[in-house]
Amino acid sequence: MAEAADIPGTSPSPARRWLRRTAALLAGAPLLTGVLQLPAAPVADAAVPGAAAKATGSSTVDVSLNSLTPTAPTEDDTVTVSGTVTNNGKQTVTGAEVGLRLGPALTGRSQIDAAAKRTGYQPGADGAEVGGKYVEKVSKLAPGVRTDFSISVPVKALDLGIDGVYQLGVSLTGRTSAQPWSQVLGFERTFLPWQAEDADTKTKTTYLWPLISTSHLTAETGSDEQQTPVFTDDDLAKEIAPGGRLDLMLSLGRKLDVTWVVDPDLLASVDAMTRSYRVRTADGRSTTAGRNQAVAKQWLNDLEQTVQDGKVVALPFADPDLASLAHNGKAVSGSLGQLKGATDVGAEAVETILHVKPRSDFAWPVNGALDPSIVDVSTSAGAHTVIARSDSLRETGGLPYTPNAARPIGGGTTAVVADAGLSTAFQGDMTGAENSTLAVQEFLAQSLMVTLQDPDKQRSIVVAPQRMPTASQAQSMAKALTALSDERWSEPQDLTAAAKAKPDPAATTRVPSAGSYPASLRKQELPRSAFQDIQNTQNNLDRFKTILSEPDRVITPFGRAIDREMSTSWRGRAAEADGFRRGVQNYLTTLTQQVRLIQKSDAKLSGRSATIPVTVQNNLVQGVDHMVLRLTSENPTRLKIDGEAYSERPVKIAGGHAQSVKFTTTANANGPVPVYAQLYTEDGQPYGKVVRFDVNVTEITLTVMLVIAGGVLLLVLAGFRMYTQRKRAARKQAEEAAADGSDHGPDDGPDGESGAETGDDDPEQPSDPTPDTAPESTDPSDTGERVDR
Numbered sequence: 126m127a128e129a130a131d132i133p134g135t136s137p138s139p140a141r142r143w144l145r146r147t148a149a150l151l152a153g154a155p156l157l158t159g160v161l162q163l164p165a166a167p168v169a170d171a172a173v174p175g176a177a178a179k180a181t182g183s184s185t186v187d188v189s190l191n192s193l194t195p196t197a198p199t200e201d202d203t204v205t206v207s208g209t210v211t212n213n214g215k216q217t218v219t220g221a222e223v224g225l226r227l228g229p230a231l232t233g234r235s236q237i238d239a240a241a242k243r244t245g246y247q248p249g250a251d252g253a254e255v256g257g258k259y260v261e262k263v264s265k266l267a268p269g270v271r272t273d274f275s276i277s278v279p280v281k282a283l284d285l286g287i288d289g290v291y292q293l294g295v296s297l298t299g300r301t302s303a304q305p306w307s308q309v310l311g312f313e314r315t316f317l318p319w320q321a322e323d324a325d326t327k328t329k330t331t332y333l334w335p336l337i338s339t340s341h342l343t344a345e346t347g348s349d350e351q352q353t354p355v356f357t358d359d360d361l362a363k364e365i366a367p368g369g370r371l372d373l374m375l376s377l378g379r380k381l382d383v384t385w386v387v388d389p390d391l392l393a394s395v396d397a398m399t400r401s402y403r404v405r406t407a408d409g410r411s412t413t414a415g416r417n418q419a420v421a422k423q424w425l426n427d428l429e430q431t432v433q434d435g436k437v438v439a440l441p442f443a444d445p446d447l448a449s450l451a452h453n454g455k456a457v458s459g460s461l462g463q464l465k466g467a468t469d470v471g472a473e474a475v476e477t478i479l480h481v482k483p484r485s486d487f488a489w490p491v492n493g494a495l496d497p498s499i500v501d502v503s504t505s506a507g508a509h510t511v512i513a514r515s516d517s518l519r520e521t522g523g524l525p526y527t528p529n530a531a532r533p534i535g536g537g538t539t540a541v542v543a544d545a546g547l548s549t550a551f552q553g554d555m556t557g558a559e560n561s562t563l564a565v566q567e568f569l570a571q572s573l574m575v576t577l578q579d580p581d582k583q584r585s586i587v588v589a590p591q592r593m594p595t596a597s598q599a600q601s602m603a604k605a606l607t608a609l610s611d612e613r614w615s616e617p618q619d620l621t622a623a624a625k626a627k628p629d630p631a632a633t634t635r636v637p638s639a640g641s642y643p644a645s646l647r648k649q650e651l652p653r654s655a656f657q658d659i660q661n662t663q664n665n666l667d668r669f670k671t672i673l674s675e676p677d678r679v680i681t682p683f684g685r686a687i688d689r690e691m692s693t694s695w696r697g698r699a700a701e702a703d704g705f706r707r708g709v710q711n712y713l714t715t716l717t718q719q720v721r722l723i724q725k726s727d728a729k730l731s732g733r734s735a736t737i738p739v740t741v742q743n744n745l746v747q748g749v750d751h752m753v754l755r756l757t758s759e760n761p762t763r764l765k766i767d768g769e770a771y772s773e774r775p776v777k778i779a780g781g782h783a784q785s786v787k788f789t790t791t792a793n794a795n796g797p798v799p800v801y802a803q804l805y806t807e808d809g810q811p812y813g814k815v816v817r818f819d820v821n822v823t824e825i826t827l828t829v830m831l832v833i834a835g836g837v838l839l840l841v842l843a844g845f846r847m848y849t850q851r852k853r854a855a856r857k858q859a860e861e862a863a864a865d866g867s868d869h870g871p872d873d874g875p876d877g878e879s880g881a882e883t884g885d886d887d888p889e890q891p892s893d894p895t896p897d898t899a900p901e902s903t904d905p906s907d908t909g910e911r912v913d914r
Contacts, residue, residue, distance in 0.1 A: 183246035185214040186266065186297045186311030188223075191558035193293075196608040197318045197569055203279045208559065210263065210297050210311060211271040218266040218310060221299030223274045225259060227283055227317075228252035228292030234527075234546065234574050237316065240292055241567055246312035251294045255283065263297070285319050289577060290570040293317040315563055316570035320613045328576045329618040329626070331530070331587040332606055333512075333543075334383035336374060336428075337444055338364060338593065339694040342394050344686035344709045347403070348746040352678060354397045355412055357705075359404045361394055362417035365424040370596045375428055377603040382610070382617035384436045386489070389474035390443040390689060395421045396478050429479050436619040439475040439483035441467035441506065444592070445691040446651055447490045448642070451498040454656035454691075459663060464506040467688045484621060486510060491693055493517055493543055493589060494646055496639045504538055510624045511538060512589055516545035520633050526578035528632035530587040530623050540636075541624050543589035546571050550605070551590060555597035561604070568605045576614040585618060585626035592693065649696040658706050659690050662713060669717050671806045674748040683713060719744040720813065722754075722802050723783070727819040730764075733792050737820065738785045739802045743778040751807045752776040756788045756800060764798040764820055765791045776804065792822040 192207040206225060212218055228251055231237055243250075254260075259278040266272065276295075285291065297311035341361045347353030364371040371391075378385065398421035403412035445467055454460040472485035488503035493514025503511050511534075518532065518540060527544065534540045550568040555561045575584060590602060609615045628634075666683050670676040686709045695702035723740040739756060743749050757771035758764045766772040766788050774786045797819045804812040 183309050183312045184244075185212070185301070186218060186221075186299075187211045187213050188295050188297055188311040188313040189559045190295050190313045190315055190562055193315060193317075193562055193566060196565055196604070197320065197573075197611075197613070198280050200280055200321055203277050204283070204317070205275060205277040206293075206295060207273070207275040208295065208313075209271050209273050210266065212266045212268050214301065214310075215268055216301040216303055217268065218297075218299040218301055219264070220307065221263040221266055221297055221310070223261045223263060223276065223295065223297050224254045224256060225276055225278060226252040226254050226294035226296055227285075228294065228314075230287065230289035230291050230319075231316075231570075231574070232289075233578070234571055237290060237567065237570050237574060238546070240314060240316070241563075243314070246294075246296060246309040251296075251312065251314060252292060254296065254298075257282075263299070266299070283317075285317075285321075288320050288324075288573075290574055291317045291319055313559075315566045317566070318569045318573040320573060323612070324576055324580065324614040326576070326581055326583045327612065327614055327616045328572070329583065329585040329623070330572070330609065330615045331585070331618045331620050331623040332381070332383045332602075333386045333438075333587070333589045333620065334374070334378045334381065335386045335388075335590070335592050335594070336371065336391055337386070337388040337440075337694070338371065338391050338394075340390065340443060340689040340692050340705065342390075342397060342685070342689070343405070344683045344712050346678075346682050351401065352682070353401050353403055354682070355403045355405060356394075356398075356415065357405055359415060359417065362398065362415070362420055365395060366417070366420050368596075370594075370599070372424060373596045374594070374599050375424065375431065377599055379427075379431045381603060381606050383606070384438060384620040385432055386438045386440065386487075386620075387475055387479075387483070388440050388442075388444045389471035390685070390692070392425070392478045393442075393474050393685065395425055399425065425478065429481075432479055432481055436621060437475065437479070437481050437483040438487050438620060439472045439485045440487075440489060441485075441688075442471040442474065442685065443467060443688040443692045444489075444694065445688065446693040446696065447488060447503055448494065448499050448646065449651040450656070450691065451496075451502040452642075452647070453650060453653040454659075455498065455502060457653065457656040457660050459660045460656050461502065461505050463659070463663070463687065463691065464502065466684070467691075468506045468508075470685070470688070487512060487541075487620065487624075489589070491592075491646060491649075491696065492643075493545075493548075494643055495540070495636050496642045497636055498639060500534065500538060500540075500636055504536065509538060511540050512543060512587070513540045514543045514545050514548060514589065517637060518542050518633050518635075519637075521635075522631050522633065524629075524631055526582065527575045527584060527586060528629035529585045529626050531585065531626045531628050532632055532634045533628055534634050534636050539624055540634075541587050541620070542632075543587040544571075544575075547586070547588045548590055551594065551598045551601045555595065555601045561597065561601040564601055565605045565608070569608055572609065573614050585623050587620065587623050651691065651695060651702065655690070655702065655706065658710065659687055662690075662706070662710050663687055665710075665713055665717065668806060668810055668812065669713065671808065672720065672749045672752050672812065673745075674750050678747060679716065683709070716745065718813070720749050720752075720778075720804070722804060722813065722816040725802065725816055725818045727797075727821065729821045729823060730790065730792055731823055735790055736787050737790055737800070738787045739816070740783055740785050741776055741778060741804065742783045743780060746780045748777070748779045750777045752812065753805050753807070754786050755803050755805055757803070758790075759799040759801065763792065763794045763796065764800070764822060765793070766800075773805075790820065795822050797821045 188208065188210050190206065190208045192205070194205050195202050198204050210223060231240065255278060259276055259282065261274045261276055263272060292314055293316065294312060294314040296309050298307055299310050300307055301310070338361060341356050341358065343355045343357055345355040363369050366372060398415060399418055402415040404415050405412050441464060445464055450460060450464060468485060472483055475481070475483045486507060486509045488506070488508035488510070489512040490499050490503070493512055494517045495511065495513050500511060520528070530541045530543065532540045532542055547568060551564050553560060553564065555564065575586060591598070594602060666679070670680055673679065690702070690706050690709065720741070720743050723742055725739060728737060737756070739754060741754060752775070753773045754776050755771055755773045756766050758766050761770035768791060772788055774788070776784065776786065778784045800818055800820050802816040806812055
């Protein structure tokens, strides 16, 4: 504080120098007792124990505690601690030995937390060495060299006192050339839970065992009768195959008394894999046949047998993100309805596939974080119990013990508050043996301390781990639960019983405000635009299904795909979530466009009335029905459709066929008239794109005029020919009569021709004039599309 008050560039005043020296002496007093044993290490060095160039003091040697058995010993047991020591310093360590240090019994959960966070060796706080024969000698440890150790000591030799949690340390004591005196050069601490006999009052512990995965199924299905499903990838097969994450969760959980929390989407996806299925290629342009039917069948069969006598909680289908829905989706119309549907479908799927009746009235927000809107959304879908966590519903009453998990939070809703410390115990990297061992021992220590807080008061606690534990995390969780299975201080309880436990009257029941919701979790939520996209897809699906003869073939795959779009598993994967939504939208659009109007060219109408055909194409594999086609004239005073401004025809087309729908038109004046064709659903919603074309009304077209003119010319030519033929025949008869010397009457002309012509000599009369309208022509018009009359 004095230094912070100094002005840069000036010397401290005498008074300030005196204050500094006094403060330094007071701060250093507690360390004077250990100064002869352990030279102080620079703070900067302690912050980077892995750096060989700076490793000094108790961080010179890295002590790794890889195994502690048994994890919770009894009086007749022998504790064995194994691990490795690695010299991270610059000098060789000589005359070293690895030993155990037993600290005093800890008095509360906060002391366990504090001890777990401490780094390096602290004299006094880390206990005295057990010593004697329970050490392992290490004559020399060169820089960078690692060696194994294993120390076994009977529990009786530890001289443990009252039941409790004891700090157990592993230290390496040795010398270096720079500091040639015996000192602690490496240290690691853990905890040893000690319960000599079974507790009179045991804590009831509920452990949730989640079977949840990311979304793998698409909305796409094959056109075959079985509707072969299409997967985004075949990664789910790896998870359920022997040794996979979900296979390990199943095999470990089978041996434990846990409550199974299942995402029905996982079951539906694995069930789809038991039959023929397809998998998209990496480029997304094609699919290949899936080949893991046997693996899927085996995993489902094993799960069904495992849960027959267990407790199963079914989440809503695809585990929807309740917080995202409450904060960003509630304002989008229809979003809450999606959640209710996912809840109903989820329970049905679990019962159908596993043949067990699950509980479906539990809601599980991410990390158990609550605010009033999350509670409202959860209960709107039928949940009566919300799984929260104690770092959200924090205790404010100063209780000296951990209260029961069940809390009434108003409106008939119960919050089951999972213990944050126990629930997050295995969230880190558990692939290393040391991390797993330390996590297991701390979990058991915290569990025992819950019981010891008030030995006469029975508590009911819940542990809700991460939604998708890794294989190594699952193994660590199972190891800890196995240690609890002897029921010395804890006994198992299912989630339903935990929710019904009598609430502690002093426990917190106030739901945190919206402003207290963690900002880190808000950043991972689905945005409002995602819920708008989801609702647009749902609206398009609702419109599409009304025209189908077999709507279930699209309702089921698309409905479940829409549920997957709201999945909690998209947190931290915004790009993948957006890609999945677009994929569903695009595929639905592709299907809806298979029912469409064929583009029509302009038509010419000769005369006052004609029939105009409009073609509807159905390229789906199933038929469409319950549609109407409307043809509308933009200028009904010039062109009417069935005597009106527009007319409609019902449309019903089998799969893979087209239908030509005909309309009667009546023209009142010449000239072009725009006409619009549009498909509609039965409820009056437009379907597909509008087709526009022009109908050009002409009373007599050029083709008709040419036909009429040609007919007249043919008649004239025919008449002229007949006339000349008759004249020639009459002249020939006259010549033959003169040659025969025939007598002529007094009225004969000089040429011997009769002065009066007979009727036979008259030429044939032309036909009646051509009609005003030409006959129907089957040839196409010179421009535009032919219409029927």
